[in-house]
Amino acid sequence: MRVNLTINGHPRGDEIEPRLLLVHYLRDVAGLTGTHVGCETTLCGACTVLLDGKAVKSCTVLAAQADGASVTTVEGLAKDGGLHPIQEGFWEEHGLQCGYCTPGMMMAAVDLLSRTTNPSEDEIRHALEGNLCRCTGYQHIIKAVQYAAEKMRAAAGR
Amino acid sequence: MAVVPKFVGARIKRREDPRLISGTATYVDDVRLPGTLSAVVLRSPHPHARINSIDAAAARSAPGVVAVLTGEELKGKVGGIPCVAPAEHIPFHPLLAQGKVRFVGESVAVVVATDAYKAQDAADLIEVDYDPLNAVSDPEQALADDAPILHEEFGNNLVTRALIPNPAVDEAMAKADRVVKFRIKNQRLAPVPMEPRGVLAQWHQANGQLTVWTSTQIPHLLRSALAAVLSLPENRVRVIAPEVGGGFGAKLNFYREEALIAHLSRMLGQPVKWIERRRENLATTTHGRDQITYLEVPVKNDGTVLAIKAKFICDMGAYLQLLTPAIPGFSGLMMTGCYKIPAMSFEQVMVFTNKMATDAYRGAGRPEAAYIAERTMDMVAAELGLDPVAVRRRNFIPKEAFPYVTCAGLVYDSGDYDAALTKALEIVDYPKARAEQAEALKHGRYIGIGVASYVEICGIGPSVMLPPKVPGWESATVRMEPDSRVTVLTGISPHGQGQETTFAQMAADAFGVDIDDVTVVHGDTAIVQYGVGTFGSRGLSVGGTALMMSVGKLQDKLKKIASTMMEAPPDQLTFTNRTVALQSDTTKAIPLQAVVDAAYGWKMPIPGMEPGLDATSVFEPSGCTFPFGTHVAVVEVDPETGVVKFLRYVAVDDCGNIISPLLVAGQVHGGIAQGIAQALYEEVVYDENGQLVTATLMDYAAPRAQMLPHYELAHTVTPSPLNPMGVKGVGEAGTIGSTPCMVNAVMDALKPLGVRHIDMPLRPEKLWRAFKDAKKA
Numbered sequence: 001m002r003v004n005l006t007i008n009g010h011p012r013g014d015e016i017e018p019r020l021l022l023v024h025y026l027r028d029v030a031g032l033t034g035t036h037v038g039c040e041t042t043l044c045g046a047c048t049v050l051l052d053g054k055a056v057k058s059c060t061v062l063a064a065q066a067d068g069a070s071v072t073t074v075e076g077l078a079k080d081g082g083l084h085p086i087q088e089g090f091w092e093e094h095g096l097q098c099g100y101c102t103p104g105m106m107m108a109a110v111d112l113l114s115r116t117t118n119p120s121e122d123e124i125r126h127a128l129e130g131n132l133c134r135c136t137g138y139q140h141i142i143k144a145v146q147y148a149a150e151k152m153r154a155a156a157g158r
Numbered sequence: 159m160a161v162v163p164k165f166v167g168a169r170i171k172r173r174e175d176p177r178l179i180s181g182t183a184t185y186v187d188d189v190r191l192p193g194t195l196s197a198v199v200l201r202s203p204h205p206h207a208r209i210n211s212i213d214a215a216a217a218r219s220a221p222g223v224v225a226v227l228t229g230e231e232l233k234g235k236v237g238g239i240p241c242v243a244p245a246e247h248i249p250f251h252p253l254l255a256q257g258k259v260r261f262v263g264e265s266v267a268v269v270v271a272t273d274a275y276k277a278q279d280a281a282d283l284i285e286v287d288y289d290p291l292n293a294v295s296d297p298e299q300a301l302a303d304d305a306p307i308l309h310e311e312f313g314n315n316l317v318t319r320a321l322i323p324n325p326a327v328d329e330a331m332a333k334a335d336r337v338v339k340f341r342i343k344n345q346r347l348a349p350v351p352m353e354p355r356g357v358l359a360q361w362h363q364a365n366g367q368l369t370v371w372t373s374t375q376i377p378h379l380l381r382s383a384l385a386a387v388l389s390l391p392e393n394r395v396r397v398i399a400p401e402v403g404g405g406f407g408a409k410l411n412f413y414r415e416e417a418l419i420a421h422l423s424r425m426l427g428q429p430v431k432w433i434e435r436r437r438e439n440l441a442t443t444t445h446g447r448d449q450i451t452y453l454e455v456p457v458k459n460d461g462t463v464l465a466i467k468a469k470f471i472c473d474m475g476a477y478l479q480l481l482t483p484a485i486p487g488f489s490g491l492m493m494t495g496c497y498k499i500p501a502m503s504f505e506q507v508m509v510f511t512n513k514m515a516t517d518a519y520r521g522a523g524r525p526e527a528a529y530i531a532e533r534t535m536d537m538v539a540a541e542l543g544l545d546p547v548a549v550r551r552r553n554f555i556p557k558e559a560f561p562y563v564t565c566a567g568l569v570y571d572s573g574d575y576d577a578a579l580t581k582a583l584e585i586v587d588y589p590k591a592r593a594e595q596a597e598a599l600k601h602g603r604y605i606g607i608g609v610a611s612y613v614e615i616c617g618i619g620p621s622v623m624l625p626p627k628v629p630g631w632e633s634a635t636v637r638m639e640p641d642s643r644v645t646v647l648t649g650i651s652p653h654g655q656g657q658e659t660t661f662a663q664m665a666a667d668a669f670g671v672d673i674d675d676v677t678v679v680h681g682d683t684a685i686v687q688y689g690v691g692t693f694g695s696r697g698l699s700v701g702g703t704a705l706m707m708s709v710g711k712l713q714d715k716l717k718k719i720a721s722t723m724m725e726a727p728p729d730q731l732t733f734t735n736r737t738v739a740l741q742s743d744t745t746k747a748i749p750l751q752a753v754v755d756a757a758y759g760w761k762m763p764i765p766g767m768e769p770g771l772d773a774t775s776v777f778e779p780s781g782c783t784f785p786f787g788t789h790v791a792v793v794e795v796d797p798e799t800g801v802v803k804f805l806r807y808v809a810v811d812d813c814g815n816i817i818s819p820l821l822v823a824g825q826v827h828g829g830i831a832q833g834i835a836q837a838l839y840e841e842v843v844y845d846e847n848g849q850l851v852t853a854t855l856m857d858y859a860a861p862r863a864q865m866l867p868h869y870e871l872a873h874t875v876t877p878s879p880l881n882p883m884g885v886k887g888v889g890e891a892g893t894i895g896s897t898p899c900m901v902n903a904v905m906d907a908l909k910p911l912g913v914r915h916i917d918m919p920l921r922p923e924k925l926w927r928a929f930k931d932a933k934k935a
Binding site: 017019020027031032033034035036037038039040041043044046073074075077078083087090091092094096097098099100101102103106121124125126128129130131132133134135136137138139140141142 | 172176177178180181187190275350351353354402403404406435436653654655656820821823827829830832854855856862866869892
């Protein structure tokens with residue numbers, strides 16, 4: 001079957017098997033390997049991408065379901081050569097170690113920050129409950145999200 | 159010229175991060191080679207069964223299938239998986255089961271197809287005729303006369319027995335006011351690195367060379383093992399550990415799939431890739447811990463501990479991986495902890511069960527030891543009605559006693575245990591916390607305060623402490639390139655720890671250059687000189703010392719050359735701000751580049767000196783480092799639900815001098831998270847028939863953000879005398895301190911119920927039952 005979608009602002013279309021998962025489409029067909037597979041069962045969040053602006057686990061979405069949609073992956077975060085504030089936050093606050101959960105973690109955080117501009121520590125912990133990190137113990141991830149929130153508020157003049 | 163700052167000790171953002179936050183890092187599954195085939199492994203659903211026959215005909219003719227292999231077809235073509243630690247019984251460990259399966263998830267056959275979906279489809283078509291056998295999953299039952307035997311050739315399920323007797327322990331029992339006896343369990347855990355294992359192998363037929371990309375902590379050791387199993391010369395095997403998404407000891411190993419996929423590539427003449435799925439990861443990547451310990455502790459009424467006697471039952475699983483039977487030794491040797499306990503003895507019985515093998519998991523034997531020592535202190539305090547802090551202080555090794563030889567014969571390098579305890583208690587305001595606890599209890603609120611003072615063994619170490627094929631030394635090459643930029647090649651293999659940053663900080667300061675002038679390379683056996691790897695918190699203390707040895711050699715050479723150019727003795731020169739300068743007056747300097755030009759030039763200033771700037775060193779430690787600290791937790795247990803709420807978590811760690819404070823905090827945080835997870839949440843569960851119950855992340859409770867506290871960190875600094883940086887290692891410290899700390903806190907909360915001990919994980923159900931049972935009584 002054929003899917004037509006937009007990935008990180010670039011439209012594309014491909015012939016695919018109906019059973020192909022979105023994460024495998026992104027990694028193996030579109031060649032965007034920044035999105036990782038950690039569990040294939042929606043439990044770890046390593047594969048989180050934005051589907052029409054909302055965070056989804058791309059390991060349990062069929063590529064076919066993304067037909068006509070707009071997908072944002074970690075590769076689409078940086079704009080005009082500058083890092084996205086969430087990327088800056090993770091770097092600045094040591095929000096990653098092995099880096100495997102990081103793309104999914106950042107996408108889930110971007111989803112949160114699109115809904116609330118000044119999340120509390122509890123809200124951040126809650127919003128990231130679908131994303132596992134085994135290295136950081138989460139504290140620096142929370143600081144990274146707070147860093148990004150502040151940066152984005154400042155940029156928006158709030 | 160701008161002044162080059164100092165980097166050691168400063169808060170430096172990691173140099174690894176730009177590729178990781180942009181999604182451009184290359185993990186094994188991200189490596190793309192044309193013509194790559196995908197492999198899927200068919201695994202046993204039975205814990206113990208005889209294989210009567212395997213019918214793979216349908217799979218072989220399925221669409222896209224290139225090959226199917228079974229254990230019988232591998233016989234005589236490849237070797238088995240090695241265990242390098244000594245043991246009485248080491249079974250043959252095949253790449254695919256031969257005749258019998260011995261645990262759920264054991265590899266039985268492998269399918270190679272043009273893509274992973276097709277390989278999975280074909281694997282589903284393989285019919286295996288099994289005769290199920292009785293299984294044993296309880297290590298205490300595994301040695302019973304009627305227990306099913308895993309490896310018939312041994313006649314029983316004993317792996318090995320270790321006995322460290324000591325008559326002084328019996329004398330202490332006789333002298334004691336009382337003997338505190340209890341049984342504790344360090345439950346089985348799954349390391350769960352976020353990146354599962356994965357292997358990509360490429361055989362180059364034309365020159366008989368093999369390249370293997372694998373998610374490992376030990377590329378060089380793996381190259382040696384692979385070459386042996388596949389009967390290839392080591393110089394024809396290249397192992398690359400690309401970006402590695404966490405290891406925690408689980409990737410300090412040599413797995414069936416690493417050899418199997420390499421063999422398949424050689425057989426088929428095409429690249430073959432296998433990526434572990436999470437279900438496979440939970441079933442077939444090594445587990446950790448799984449020790450039961452019976453303790454007898456003779457004490458005086460004032461809290462003085464006279465000895466510790468322990469019997470360990472250690473569950474090794476069905477086969478032995480690289481270091482499986484070596485891990486419990488550390489638990490025995492370190493179980494006297496921070497205390498001047500004059501005598502100890504132990505017996506360890508290691509057994510086969512129908513489960514995945516255990517092996518190193520963050521801390522590898524020392525979390526178990528710290529759990530024994532720190533639960534002992536609290537049990538003694540409870541028995542004698544003393545404050546747990548007072549019992550610790552009564553038994554601490556005093557700071558004047560270092561270097562201290564323990565009753566197990568270990569030499570603790572340096573320490574000040576009371577300083578770390580005192581600092582942690584100050585931060586938490588211990589007297590006030592105790593008063594609040596008493597007040598809360600009046601209102602039916604159960605608050606607990608847990609203290610754990612740990613010491614662990616790191617930077618292992620003198621090679622004699624390890625099996626011959628996993629030595630304790632480490633290597634580093636430092637090269638100053640013709641443009642005076644510095645390349646570091648390290649034998650360690652970091653996978654999240656951040657030595658691309660810390661080693662760059664150290665090298666930059668040593669040569670007076672910018673951190674951006676240094677590149678750290680690791681994880682490729684074709685580029686990096688032979689090394690050992692990253693495990694046991696050894697990266698900085700052992701690998702970093704090798705680095706500084708090579709740095710020193712280059713500094714000496716550069717100074718000698720500069721001395722001829724500056725007419726000053728070499729020992730009066732220093733490196734600063736990209737110059738070689740007089741120590742007494744750094745304005746008298748020549749550019750570093752001028753010295754480098756001379757070293758690489760057509761005429762060396764010193765006759766007979768080799769051109770170039772390249773030095774390699776190997777550091778063999780003379781002893782181990784012993785990081786330590788005190789963690790204090792304040793928790794509240796809800797009697798209605800059994801849920802543990804975190805009120806404070808304070809960690810005072812002493813890892814010696816600190817090169818990179820940001821990275822040390824990261825290591826401590828992550829360690830605490832995994833240690834608390836053992837205390838409260840995680841357990842690999844096999845039912846009594848050997849079936850794996852925790853095969854997904856739905857059932858295995860790796861903690862999420864809401865399940866962990868906010869950590870308050872502080873440090874004391876007691877440098878190690880064993881390396882030039884004075885560092886001790888910090889990768890495992892958090893894990894080692896936090897497990898007993900959290901259990902002590904919860905048990906303290908339950909003290910009014912008269913409960914002394916509940917085995918981990920302390921999940922709400924267990925605690926709720928404790929309240930319910932207390933109410934009944």
